[in-house]
Amino acid sequence: MTRRADEAIARPASPFAEDDSLLPFAVEPLDLRGRLTRLGPAAHSILTHYDYPPAVARLLGEAAALTTLLGSLIESHGRFQLQTRGDGPVDMIVVDFDAPGKLRGFARYDESRVKAGMAPGDLLGRGHLALTMEHDRDAARYQGVVPLEGEGFAEAAHRYFRQSEQIPSYVRLAVAESVTPAGRSWRVGGLLLQYLPGTPLRPRDLDPGDAPASAALSDDNEEDAWVEGLSLAATTQDHELVDPGLSGERLLYSLFHERGVTVYPTRRIVESCRCSTDRIANLLRSFAPQDRRDMIGDNGRIGVTCEFCRTLREFDPADFE
Structure with a gap:
């Protein structure tokens, strides 16, 4: 069962799906924290301001989902920006998140180089991904930059967390174009899971240098709790992240019900531009x-x-x- 922090007893997972939302959660027995986002009208608005080719729209949708997951780490006042520069057909993407829940974004691309069915890494090419966070309270500004080496946003995010944050993290992103009686519309979903134990991970064994080539190094620094949580999160299917009939609480319950999952108040996400x-x-x-x-x-x-x-x-x- 799922439960909120202010409830003393567990309750059934809500069957009601919420679009344009960010749902924080925790799996306390495994020291896991995470966020689940489901974007409907907000994502559709961002992806249809321009007549993007479907492959470019999907890439921008992934960027919007990742920006929502990372930007929502700012609880109240502040800004988060994701920006790419690369040599692929999509040479630049910019997505802004203004806390607590305003999102906007666009992609710049060379239409002559975009081919149907191109993978995200092929569209981005080689370049860099910059993640910038600004806190209004203290005017502090933090930026992390990771290389783009022909992979998509999820893989680049994993590299960022390994190199910059050193927090075991898992990111899953999904984008789908659905057909309804009202017409075609875009939907976006994303899952972020992080291992935040009370004690740091044990350091990886160092190569002794004179060990035989057949000797295997210990990988015990991957705590059992994180391995279990990662295995559960990896069973998430793309269609589950974008299914308008599946609530976020039910999705999280299906993943972590054996250990128990705590959900916190939902944050609303809206497409909103800063221009005036x-x-x-x-x-x-x-x-x-x-x-x-x-x-x-x-x-x-x-x-x-x-x-x-x-x-x-x-x-x-x-x-x-």
Whole structure:
């Protein structure tokens, strides 16, 4: 059974699925913490601002799911950004998460190089993935950068946690385009599981140097609890992460019911852009007068389109003179 932190007794897992949500959870007997996200309308809005090829839309959907999982580690005020730069057909992806639950994103790609059915790693190519976190409270800014070496976002996230955070972690991402009576729509899901024991993992045995080639090194630093949790999480199927009829609580119960799983209050996720008329106007004021004159279109006005939400705003050049 699942239970919330403020409940003294266990209760059945809720059968009601919640779209555009982030569900934190814990498996206390195994020292596991995790987050499950299910994105429906929010993901569909992000993936349809542009007429992305299906392969590019799926890649951007994975980025949105990963950004939600990592950005939600900021509990209240702050920002998280995922950004890629690579030599593949999709040369840049940017996804922003504003705590507690605002999400936006876009992908820049070369349509002539995108082929149907391309794998995420082929689309990204080789480059780097930058993860940036900003806390409003203390104006602190943290950034981690990992190389992209022809793999997708889940594999890159695993490398990031191994190298930067040194926290045993598992990431699963899924994207699906569904067909309903109302039309076609995109759905996105993601699972993050982390091992956070009270004591650190035991260090890996060092190679003694003179051991025979047939000797195997001990891998006991992978605690039994993490191995068990990882094995359970790895049974998750892609269709379960994006199934609108399967609640997040029931999915977690199916994975961890033998050990018991605790769920915490759901956080709502919405697609929301930071752009505003005032912000863009202030940006235009920072340009030199001649630069602004060069921006004037055939209609005699300055037009600015947001890369994220594609909102077009027009300004009278005289307002800046």
